[in-house]
Amino acid sequence: MYKRTYIEGETKGATVRLICEVCKIEQKHNVVQSVRRKVEDDYDTALTEYEIVQCLNCDDLSFRKEYTDSNSADYDPEIDEVVYYSVIDVYPSRTAGRFRLKGIQHLPVKVRAAYEELIQALNGGQKILAGLGVRVLIEMICKDKNAEGGNLYKKIDDLVRMGVLAPAGSDILHKLRSMGNDSAHEARPSTSEQLNLAMDVVDNLLDSVYIHPKMAATVFPEK
Structure with missing residues (x-):
């Protein structure tokens, strides 16, 4: 039927x-x-x-x-839960023309490379690759900060233990990790709203962890 x-x-x-x-x-x-x-x-x-x-x-x-x-439901083995979803698209696209952060020269080489490719995927309308790129970028940050754990879920939690990330920030990163899982394993495109929020979170994280400390050291040199 x-x-x-x-x-x-x-x-x-x-x-x-x-x-x-x-x-x-x-x-x-x-x-x-x-x-x-x-x-x-x-x-x-x-x-x-x-x-x-x-x-x-x-x-x-x-x-x-x-x-x-x-x-429209998937099992997430890293958190042992069933995650329900819907796919939302908004036109005109809310991701087109995303600008790079100021001060990206202060990012570690691999973190910057992942960030640059993520921006390219966003502005090219490649939503599957952009969702995957968010996860890759989070993994690069965890690796750069030597976060410990057998999977990305545990490494994000370890960033909290190390003081790199606030508990509220880890909750958001877990949602971004789940979004990246969908892109990686199911070839499911993230929505424009998800990608915009994801980039806001990523930008804030890169600013607070890398860019602002570097700029502060230049603007306020130690006596």
Whole structure:
């Protein structure tokens, strides 16, 4: 059995949060119009929401698409949990034109190489490679700081023990690690929202761990 149906207005009037292209930060958006596509067969049911959304702060309009199906769950062996997901895309893309950090010359060679390729993947719209690149960059940071552990999950926790990372930061890095797992093992593209948030976190981490300490040593030399 195969059946495809379209329903208008199922999410009209709902509120979603996403990064506004004009405001440049996450804002509440109102769904001003929507169409739901439902596809059913003998093995699976898939839903795709096509939505025109409007920023409640600046009134700018965007297009949002959210896909999920009855198989949208994966087991993460590193945390021994089942992780549920949906794929969300926003147009225009929120990752295009991502600028490099100032002071990247202060990054270790391998960390900088991973960061540069991640930026290229983002600006090229290569979402699978970008999601994988986030994980690789985190691994390079752990290796540079000699974090211990049998897997990346434990190494991130060791960064907290070493004082390199705050506990709240480790929670976010674990989410980025999981995103990288999806890209590496399932060839699943990360969403624009996920990649933008991931880069905000990565940029802050690189600033606090490498760039700001180096710049401070130059601006405030020891007497």
